[in-house]
Amino acid sequence: xxxxxxxxxxxxxxxxxxxxxxxxxxxxxxxxxxxxxxxxxxxxxxxxxxxxxxxxxxxxxxxxxxxxxxxxxxxxxxxxxxxxxxxxxxxxxxxxxxxxxxxxxxxxxxxxxxxxxxxxxxxxxxxxxxxxxxxxxxxxxxxxxxxxxxxxxxxxxxxxxxxxxxxxxxxxxxxxxxxxxxxxxxxxxxxxxxxxxxxxxxxxxxxxxxxxxxxxxxxxxxxxxxxxxxxxxxxxxxxxxxxxxxxxxxxxxxxxxxxxxxxxxxxxxxxxxxxxxxxxxxxxxxxxxxxxxxxxxxxxxxxxxxxxxxxxxxxxxxxxxxxxxxxxxxxxxxxxxxxxxxxxxxxxxxxxxxxxxxxxxxxxxxxxxxxxxxxxxxxxxxxxxxxxxxxxxxxxxxxxxxxxxxxxxxxxxxxxxxxxxxxxxxxxxxxxxxxxxxxxxxxxxxxxxxxxxxxxxxxxxxxxxxxxxxxxxxxxxxxxxxxxxxxxxxxxxxxxxxxx
Amino acid sequence: xxxxxxxxxxxxxxxxxxxxxxxxxxxxxxxxxxxxxxxxxxxxxxxxxxxxxxxxxxxxxxxxxxxxxxxxxxxxxxxxxxxxxxxxxxxxxxxxxxxxxxxxxxxxxxxxxxxxxxxxxxxxxxxxxxxxxxxxxxxxxxxxxxxxxxxxxxxxxxxxxxxxxxxxxxxxxxxxxxxxxxxxxxxxxxxxxxxxxxxxxxxxxxxxxxxxxxxxxxxxxxxxxxxxxxxxxxxxxxxxxxxxxxxxxxxxxxxx
Ligand code: SF4
Numbered sequence: 221x222x223x224x225x226x227x228x229x230x231x232x233x234x235x236x237x238x239x240x241x242x243x244x245x246x247x248x249x250x251x252x253x254x255x256x257x258x259x260x261x262x263x264x265x266x267x268x269x270x271x272x273x274x275x276x277x278x279x280x281x282x283x284x285x286x287x288x289x290x291x292x293x294x295x296x297x298x299x300x301x302x303x304x305x306x307x308x309x310x311x312x313x314x315x316x317x318x319x320x321x322x323x324x325x326x327x328x329x330x331x332x333x334x335x336x337x338x339x340x341x342x343x344x345x346x347x348x349x350x351x352x353x354x355x356x357x358x359x360x361x362x363x364x365x366x367x368x369x370x371x372x373x374x375x376x377x378x379x380x381x382x383x384x385x386x387x388x389x390x391x392x393x394x395x396x397x398x399x400x401x402x403x404x405x406x407x408x409x410x411x412x413x414x415x416x417x418x419x420x421x422x423x424x425x426x427x428x429x430x431x432x433x434x435x436x437x438x439x440x441x442x443x444x445x446x447x448x449x450x451x452x453x454x455x456x457x458x459x460x461x462x463x464x465x466x467x468x469x470x471x472x473x474x475x476x477x478x479x480x481x482x483x484x485x486x487x488x489x490x491x492x493x494x495x496x497x498x499x500x501x502x503x504x505x506x507x508x509x510x511x512x513x514x515x516x517x518x519x520x521x522x523x524x525x526x527x528x529x530x531x532x533x534x535x536x537x538x539x540x541x542x543x544x545x546x547x548x549x550x551x552x553x554x555x556x557x558x559x560x561x562x563x564x565x566x567x568x569x570x571x572x573x574x575x576x577x578x579x580x581x582x583x584x585x586x587x588x589x590x591x592x593x594x595x596x597x598x599x600x601x602x603x604x605x606x607x608x609x610x611x612x613x614x615x616x617x618x619x620x621x622x623x624x625x626x627x628x629x630x631x632x633x634x635x636x637x638x639x640x641x642x643x644x645x646x647x648x649x650x651x652x653x654x655x656x657x658x659x660x661x662x663x664x665x666x667x668x669x670x671x672x673x674x675x676x677x678x679x680x681x682x683x684x685x686x687x688x689x690x691x692x693x694x695x696x697x698x699x700x701x702x703x704x705x706x707x708x709x710x711x712x713x714x715x716x717x718x719x720x
Numbered sequence: 721x722x723x724x725x726x727x728x729x730x731x732x733x734x735x736x737x738x739x740x741x742x743x744x745x746x747x748x749x750x751x752x753x754x755x756x757x758x759x760x761x762x763x764x765x766x767x768x769x770x771x772x773x774x775x776x777x778x779x780x781x782x783x784x785x786x787x788x789x790x791x792x793x794x795x796x797x798x799x800x801x802x803x804x805x806x807x808x809x810x811x812x813x814x815x816x817x818x819x820x821x822x823x824x825x826x827x828x829x830x831x832x833x834x835x836x837x838x839x840x841x842x843x844x845x846x847x848x849x850x851x852x853x854x855x856x857x858x859x860x861x862x863x864x865x866x867x868x869x870x871x872x873x874x875x876x877x878x879x880x881x882x883x884x885x886x887x888x889x890x891x892x893x894x895x896x897x898x899x900x901x902x903x904x905x906x907x908x909x910x911x912x913x914x915x916x917x918x919x920x921x922x923x924x925x926x927x928x929x930x931x932x933x934x935x936x937x938x939x940x941x942x943x944x945x946x947x948x949x950x951x952x953x954x955x956x957x958x959x960x961x962x963x964x965x966x967x968x969x970x971x972x973x974x975x976x
Contacts, residue, residue: 339902339939348903368907371886373854373868375861376904397904398858401937408936409771413795417771417933424862424958468865481724488734488873499746505862507957508793516798517747540727716860719903 223288228589231653245292257283263315271297282588304330311570337396375715391696398719406679423717429659431510436655437668438512459623462660464493466616555610559695559707573662578611585658612710683717749807756826766796788929791957814967849881853891859898863925863958893920899927899934905941920951
């Protein structure tokens with residue numbers, strides 16, 4: 221098969237990517253995706269020259285830790301129509317939509333060509349408000365619209381339900397309200413600090429994940445490998461971010477089913493976790509910690525001891541509460557069998573992260589494409605099968621347990637002090653790098669490209685929510701509309717990560 | 721039942737008793753302090769480094785930091801060769817006027833809270849109870865999470881009668897987060913207009929106050945917030961819950 225093979229965080233020359241005729245491209249993509257070990261990481265356009273737009277797909281193999289890259293060229297002056305691949309593989313639907321929105325690529329037979337996030341669709345002159353919702357006609361059907369502003373203190377998005385009585389027949393999710401132009405701002409930025417702050421602001425609940433994914437790209441391009449302690453501290457930060465959010469989500473799930481004890485206890489257990497970030501780096505979300513090539517704040521012996529003691533203490537309270545919660549019939553009954561996304565559906569949509577691992581698909585970049593110290597210190601595989609709200613709650617519980625153990629393991633390892641911060645090296649021209657980080661929601665992927673003089677030409681970001689919003693829509697099928705809150709919370713997808 | 725009581729007992733009392741008088745732990749970066757001494761010759765390291773262009777240099781070579789833009793990353797203090805910039809632990813930096821967010825060289829780590837700038841009706845109507853509608857207009861959700869935290873068992877803003885509510889019709893004002901994306905600007909404006917008079921507007925976070933790290937983005941629409949009168953600015957990225965709570969308490973406090 222004619223593809224470029226690369227690895228997580230390794231840079232390569234754009235000229236090494238094979239560009240093939242579209243038909244061959246489609247064949248290669250479908251052949252690759254036929255293998256369950258492969259999944260789409262990103263599908264993007266590069267910079268066009270005189271109307272010729274290079275489009276490349278990145279497909280990761282979870283068994284070999286390889287990433288395949290292959291592309292085709294599209295002539296935007298003629299906009300000839302090409303056959304959509306979505307009909308054969310639904311995992312591509314959001315990426316084709318994105319390409320259509322950016323460039324007006326004339327996809328034939330795409331079932332769902334609708335705006336993704338831009339206020340103005342560059343090629344169609346539409347705005348985000350020109351959005352044609354899917355409608356089911358019939359006397360029994362009624363429509364419920366919610367948002368963009370929701371009841372709670374959360375981000376905006378619009379949900380449109382087609383219901384028969386209480387039951388949801390179809391849910392359509394319209395996003396884009398959070399679009400701030402993240403990718404373009406990366407290119408405008410004048411230095412590493414600016415880019416890092418942008419990365420940390422893509423999604424505040426994933427500050428560590430995105431800062432790391434960005435740093436990994438820059439390190440790959442500059443040929444820098446941070447020392448072991450730096451990598452270990454980033455790994456600890458990522459796991460800390462994971463359990464802090466999981467803890468908050470368990471609290472929120474309990475709130476939604478009116479289980480006050482769980483809601484209060486998990487809620488207060490989140491506080492010391494995020495306060496710890498403040499102790500470490502001065503920000504409760506870990507903003508300001510990770511920079512390309514180094515971490516600004518070393519996890520000193522005092523900080524390590526403090527973390528270890530805190531985790532011990534939290535563990536006791538947490539275990540007692542988690543036992544109680546998952547043995548409460550009133551809670552379990554509300555979660556069990558609700559909003560199931562079974563394995564076959566999950567595979568079709570191409571979900572990643574939590575919704576994959578709760579549906580029997582082991583998609584975890586920490587294991588399949590290890591970064592940081594995950595290669596040397598493997599993170600355990602956690603797999604559930606029912607794909608329902610209960611599984612998504614349980615997965616959080618199991619991951620909190622596993623991550624606490626994992627962090628204690630890293631803290632017990634002997635370590636040496638950080639090496640001196642590396643000097644900023646020039647980046648090679650016309651190069652590209654793909655980084656993947658398993659943040660708490662799932663796989664983040666950042667791509668950075670350089671121009672002919674080695675300056676940043678393009679940055680592309682993918683939040684796992686790009687793949688997973690559609691899973692929420694699927695979960696709601698034939699589910700009472702009153703179960704929407706617990707479903708939504710159990711996925712806890714990112715609006716700003718999707719909208720960029 | 722007994723187990724539940726045990727769990728609660730082990731948790732102990734979580735509430736911060738006096739939210740107005742707290743020293744934040746760790747390396748918290750609050751109001752910056754710029755020492756009143758000359759910079760190294762020709763140096764502009766901090767200005768170069770600052771991700772949000774929050775540092776200004778005047779014609780006399782004196783610098784100031786605009787907390788309405790600052791993300792409190794502390795990178796400026798790190799690069800300054802003369803240790804001129806540092807960050808105090810003072811988190812009480814919310815204020816009523818935009819210009820008071822600018823900390824000039826030689827100023828103490830305090831922010832001026834202009835009581836005269838507060839509309840009279842705010843204290844008479846809201847000093848015992850204030851219901852707020854939050855609107856995230858492209859906030860990264862760190863601001864939103866901190867606003868949520870204001871109501872949790874630790875900070876317990878509800879004890880002062882301050883709460884977030886679902887409907888703008890039930891609200892006394894709106895709290896905006898995020899740089900205000902073009903896609904969200906109309907919904908935000910409709911929401912504000914739906915709040916009955918008298919009402920307040922609070923801008924929370926560097927993004928809402930100035931656009932923050934996204935200030936130069938072309939897909940923002942900030943006209944409405946630039947033109948409508950703002951009652952309180954709460955700086956930070958994100959602001960600490962105690963910054964928000966104290967700012968609001970200052971705003972609605974009964975003054976003679
Ligand atoms: S001010 Fe900072 S924390 Fe708040 S929305 Fe903007 S980037 Fe996020």
